[in-house]
Amino acid sequence: MATRTSLLRTACRAHAAAPQSISRSAFVTAQWRRQNQAPRMFSVAAKVQEKKYTKDHEWIELGEDGKTYTLGITSYAASALGDVIYIELPSSGLEIGAGDAIGAVESVKSASDILTPVSGTVVATNEVLEEKPKVLNDSPEGDGWICRIEGDGTDVEGLMGVGEYKAFTEEEEAH
Amino acid sequence: MSVRVRNVQSYISTSHDPFLNLSLEHHLLQSSPSDSTILFLYVNRPSIIIGRNQNPWLEVNLELLRTANASANAKGGVEKEEGRRNAIGPIDLVRRRSGGGTVFHDTGNVNWTVICPPATFTRDKHAEMVVRALRNLGVERARVNERHDIVMDQGAARLGKSVDEDDMHVTPFTRSEGDGQSEGDGGRPLKISGSAYKLTRHRALHHGTCLLSSPNLGVIPQYLHSPVRPYIKARGVDSVSSPVGNVGLANNDFQTAVADEFACMYGGELEAEVLQDGLLEVEEVRKGHEELKAVEWTYNQTPQFTFSLQPTADDQRERPAIESLHSGAQFFFKARHGVITEASASFPKTDGAGVITSELDFLKDRMVHEINGWANLKEKFDAHIGEDNSEQLAQWLDSTFTVSANQ
Numbered sequence: 001m002a003t004r005t006s007l008l009r010t011a012c013r014a015h016a017a018a019p020q021s022i023s024r025s026a027f028v029t030a031q032w033r034r035q036n037q038a039p040r041m042f043s044v045a046a047k048v049q050e051k052k053y054t055k056d057h058e059w060i061e062l063g064e065d066g067k068t069y070t071l072g073i074t075s076y077a078a079s080a081l082g083d084v085i086y087i088e089l090p091s092s093g094l095e096i097g098a099g100d101a102i103g104a105v106e107s108v109k110s111a112s113d114i115l116t117p118v119s120g121t122v123v124a125t126n127e128v129l130e131e132k133p134k135v136l137n138d139s140p141e142g143d144g145w146i147c148r149i150e151g152d153g154t155d156v157e158g159l160m161g162v163g164e165y166k167a168f169t170e171e172e173e174a175h
Numbered sequence: 176m177s178v179r180v181r182n183v184q185s186y187i188s189t190s191h192d193p194f195l196n197l198s199l200e201h202h203l204l205q206s207s208p209s210d211s212t213i214l215f216l217y218v219n220r221p222s223i224i225i226g227r228n229q230n231p232w233l234e235v236n237l238e239l240l241r242t243a244n245a246s247a248n249a250k251g252g253v254e255k256e257e258g259r260r261n262a263i264g265p266i267d268l269v270r271r272r273s274g275g276g277t278v279f280h281d282t283g284n285v286n287w288t289v290i291c292p293p294a295t296f297t298r299d300k301h302a303e304m305v306v307r308a309l310r311n312l313g314v315e316r317a318r319v320n321e322r323h324d325i326v327m328d329q330g331a332a333r334l335g336k337s338v339d340e341d342d343m344h345v346t347p348f349t350r351s352e353g354d355g356q357s358e359g360d361g362g363r364p365l366k367i368s369g370s371a372y373k374l375t376r377h378r379a380l381h382h383g384t385c386l387l388s389s390p391n392l393g394v395i396p397q398y399l400h401s402p403v404r405p406y407i408k409a410r411g412v413d414s415v416s417s418p419v420g421n422v423g424l425a426n427n428d429f430q431t432a433v434a435d436e437f438a439c440m441y442g443g444e445l446e447a448e449v450l451q452d453g454l455l456e457v458e459e460v461r462k463g464h465e466e467l468k469a470v471e472w473t474y475n476q477t478p479q480f481t482f483s484l485q486p487t488a489d490d491q492r493e494r495p496a497i498e499s500l501h502s503g504a505q506f507f508f509k510a511r512h513g514v515i516t517e518a519s520a521s522f523p524k525t526d527g528a529g530v531i532t533s534e535l536d537f538l539k540d541r542m543v544h545e546i547n548g549w550a551n552l553k554e555k556f557d558a559h560i561g562e563d564n565s566e567q568l569a570q571w572l573d574s575t576f577t578v579s580a581n582q
Contacts, residue, residue, distance in 0.1 A: 056376055086228040086411050086478060101375070104227070106412055108298065109275035109323065110372035111227045130410060130479065172294070 276414030365420030411478030
């Protein structure tokens with residue numbers, strides 16, 4: 001095949017991917033970086049007390065103990081995935097770093113990674129999901145939480161508040 | 176392999192090793208620039224490829240696989256006993272990283288993979304690309320179905336409907352429910368290509384098979400029909416079996432047409448980089464290859480399942496009788512990550528007075544795939560359920576649960 005002469009037909013139909021998608025996500029990133037550079041006014045703990053969202057469509061919420069996060073996937077992501085048929089949960093005790101894939105969701109022949117924005121140790125998993133994967137579709141931001149993570153104290157970066165996340169998903173929708 | 180910087184790339188592997196090809200594919204997924212779009216084509220030697228979240232005991236006739244591999248590995252590769260021959264030769268069992276169900280690969284089947292940014296990904300667009308390639312080769316019956324697979328419509332007659340030839344989801348032969356002659360005349364469409372996906376943070380991977388000239392269509396169903404299926408209840412993903420057919424094209428023609436159509440979509444150069452066997456020297460490929468070959472991945476990645484000879488509260492199906500075992504015999508175990516967490520048995524006493532029931536703690540913490548030779552456990556079974564029962568149970572488990580030594 002490598003030595004084969006190209007036979008690209010002249011009547012090549014146009015199926016090229018829309019190039020504007022790249023610039024649009026670049027814009028979102030730039031906007032987000034500006035947010036990140038705002039002076040920090042609170043401690044790390046206080047910063048994430050309200051529910052926060054990632055660009056990969058996970059949510060995290062810091063518990064009252066100030067160190068244990070609950071992590072799940074957003075309603076937007078759950079609806080985009082379609083019918084979830086299996087969830088691979090991480091094991092309790094697993095040490096994880098921000099950006100790691102800690103599990104996977106299977107829906108419509110797709111295995112999709114679940115990522116963590118937080119470094120630390122998995123201290124609990126939502127075993128209901130193993131038996132009833134549908135809970136992830138029905139209540140992704142409630143009963144369908146994925147796991148609890150005890151943070152190791154490092155800053156959690158790249159998080160959005162609810163309004164920002166909404167704008168972000170609307171951008172994605174616009175593709 | 177140096178993953179190239181260009182935005183549109185095309186690769187073809189000369190290896191037929193399914194572990195290597197899937198590892199090359201994984202390396203392309205992990206290492207290629209996040210804004211690039213990549214085509215990868217490969218052909219595997221005979222192998223059964225199960226989905227990421229599937230149960231090999233449920234999807235595969237491991238007994239048949241084991242005996243087929245043993246005979247293929249025997250001297251001369253010919254099974255002399257009972258005049259049986261394994262026409263296919265050794266068959267690899269591989270768990271892939273993407274979702275979906277079980278498929279069979281051999282050298283009459285070409286695998287195609289497209290890796291692209293998630294923002295431009297849809298589940299159908301690259302199946303449509305392959306259908307365009309097939310139609311360019313004259314396969315006018317090919318279309319994408321509602322499961323994102325590619326099928327060929329059957330039936331001799333065109334249905335007289337006007338069909339948009341740019342619509343990759345319908346052909347002049349496509350029957351809709353309203354046609355009122357769905358099954359009888361011409362039969363169901365035959366599946367020629369199955370799709371599966373892997374989505375990571377920055378990348379979306381769509382791969383599919385394409386049956387072109389497999390000589391094994393007649394025997395494949397035997398390998399994919401597990402005799403223990405009626406006794407297993409598993410979490411995870413079940414396969415949906417479909418009637419399959421060959422397209423009847425040469426591998427090279429198909430590969431060329433797919434590469435052309437890919438170039439049409441993305442405007443890249445057509446010259447594919449040929450990936451050779453030596454690529455195992457690339458650290459990431461070697462690591463991925465090891466992970467894929469490890470029995471821990473093949474068997475311990477299995478979602479939780481239970482095995483029970485009798486109906487249970489959770490799984491009330493009537494079980495087919497097993498000739499060698501007493502009809503009242505019960506053997507149960509639960510396995511998590513392929514490791515037995517609980518097991519029990521109960522058998523009618525030989526004098527007919529009541530049953531012997533026992534927790535089989537000696538099975539706890541054993542990996543199901545590692546119990547190669549359940550007969551070796553006979554003494555332990557003896558102590559719990561009596562000699563007659565244990566002998567028959569151990570024999571039956573031996574034949575159905577033991578996995579191939581080289582898997």
